[in-house]
Structure formats: C-alpha cells, structure tokens
Amino acid sequence: MHAPRKPHLDAIDRILRYLKKSPDKGIWMKNNNSNDVCGYSDADWAGSFDRKSTTGYCTFVGGNLVTWKSKKQNVVARSSAEAEYRAMASTASELTWIKQVLKDLHIPIHEPMKMFCDNNSARHIASNPVFHERTKHIEVDCHYIREKVQAKEIETPYVKSEDQLADIFTKGLIPKTFENIVHKLGLIDIYNPSLRGSVENKTR
Incomplete structure (x- = not known):
C-alpha cells in the first residue's frame, strides 16, 4: 500500500473480475457424520520476487472446509524442504487450535489428525528422531511438529x-486444476449446486 505500482493494480483488477463473476459462490457444509480433522499443507518455494516462499494450508472438520491461509514466509528458505516444513509447522499449529476448540465444545478427537504433504523430505524430517546438522536453522519448527507426531496427535x-x-x-x-480444487474444497454455485467431489473422498 505504501508504494503501489501498475502490477499491483493489475492484480487488484484480476481479483475484482473474479469476484464480479462469482457472486453466487459459497462453501457447502455437509453433515458427513464425522468429526475427523485433517489439513493440507503446501509451500511455493522462493516464488516471490524477493525469493521468499509462500505458505498455504487448508483444514477440514468432518470433510468440511473450516479454515485456510495463504501468507508469505518471514525468512528466505534455503531449500524446498525447509519451505515445506515451515508450512507444516503453521498447519500443525492450526490443527492443534481446531482440536482445542472442538474439545471446548465437548467434541473429543480420538484419532490422530492427518496433515497431508507432498514433500517427502519434509515428512521424513518430521518422523526422524535424528536431528540433522542441516536442519538446525529450523530447530523450533522441527521440535514442535515432531512432538505432535510422536504424541500421535498428528500424522x-x-x-x-x-x-x-x-x-x-x-x-x-x-483453469482446469483450479476448478477441480475449488470443487474439492466445497465451493459451489448456490443457485446451481454441483456436489461432485469432496475432501471426504480424498481422505478415505
């Protein structure tokens, strides 16, 4: 906001065009007779102009989308695994918060919460009890996630x-990939609902 340029205006125009043609979009909340909690964690490594990565996650309760986030990471990640791991730490924190909210509502979660990730290196760091020298710069995130995994709170x-x-x-x-994910997130046209695909189908 303090130094706007034409690319920023172009981005705003694109957002407004999308919103203008999508006034009837809404998230469909279904009764799936389930309280399972899961999340999807991802990071776009060095995708920003300043080479910082972007964290993205979404979480589901009973197959329904409840929270989501997209935010640039505060530091430059030195590898894709580091960027993914920082995203996993944010997602794990969100899942833990959701579990506590459900507990306050007297809805206990007995099964481990699933946190889906597409980076095997980051997944191995989370489950490996050996702390490697090259991961010391993300030590806090490593200990936080590993503690949740070892306690069987998160898979x-x-x-x-x-x-x-x-x-x-x-x-x-x-466009094809975008529309596919939008449907799986539960976003529908409220005047012409199409209920094909859901996260419930992906987590079974």
Missing part, C-alpha cells in the same frame, strides 16, 4: 502433488 501422510488442495493458496494454477 503426516503423503499426498500426490495433483491431489494437493493447498496448491490453490500458494501459486497460480491452470
């Missing part, structure tokens, strides 16, 4: 890149 299953729903929060996508 980190692998998800293929094409099934990574958090992709939509980290980078621009081709």
Whole structure:
C-alpha cells in the first residue's frame, strides 16, 4: 500500500473480475457424520520476487472446509524442504487450535489428525528422531511438529502433488486444476449446486 505500482493494480483488477463473476459462490457444509480433522499443507518455494516462499494450508472438520491461509514466509528458505516444513509447522499449529476448540465444545478427537504433504523430505524430517546438522536453522519448527507426531496427535501422510488442495493458496494454477480444487474444497454455485467431489473422498 505504501508504494503501489501498475502490477499491483493489475492484480487488484484480476481479483475484482473474479469476484464480479462469482457472486453466487459459497462453501457447502455437509453433515458427513464425522468429526475427523485433517489439513493440507503446501509451500511455493522462493516464488516471490524477493525469493521468499509462500505458505498455504487448508483444514477440514468432518470433510468440511473450516479454515485456510495463504501468507508469505518471514525468512528466505534455503531449500524446498525447509519451505515445506515451515508450512507444516503453521498447519500443525492450526490443527492443534481446531482440536482445542472442538474439545471446548465437548467434541473429543480420538484419532490422530492427518496433515497431508507432498514433500517427502519434509515428512521424513518430521518422523526422524535424528536431528540433522542441516536442519538446525529450523530447530523450533522441527521440535514442535515432531512432538505432535510422536504424541500421535498428528500424522503426516503423503499426498500426490495433483491431489494437493493447498496448491490453490500458494501459486497460480491452470483453469482446469483450479476448478477441480475449488470443487474439492466445497465451493459451489448456490443457485446451481454441483456436489461432485469432496475432501471426504480424498481422505478415505
């Protein structure tokens, strides 16, 4: 806001065009008879002009989208694994908060919460009890996630890149992929609902 340029105006125009043609979009909340909590974590490594990465995640309760976030990371990540791991730390924190909210509502979560990630290196750091020298610069994040994994509060299953729903929060996508993810997130045309696909189908 303090130094706007033409690319910023172009980005705003693009957002406004999307909103103008999408006044009837809404998130469909379904009763899936489930309280399972899961999240999708992703990062766009060095995708910004200043080489900082973008964290993106979305979380679901009972197959319904409840929270989502897209934010540039505060520091420059030296590898894609580091960027992904920082995103996983943010997602783990969000899942822990959701679990506490449900507990306050007297809805206990007994099963480990699933945090889907498409980066095997980051997943291995989360489950490996050996702390490698090259990961010391992300020590706090490592200990936080590993503690949750070892306590069996969170699991980190692998998800293929094409099934990574958090992709939509980290980078621009081709129209076909964008529409596919939008449907799986539960976003529908409220005047002409199409209920094909959901995150419930992806987590079974």
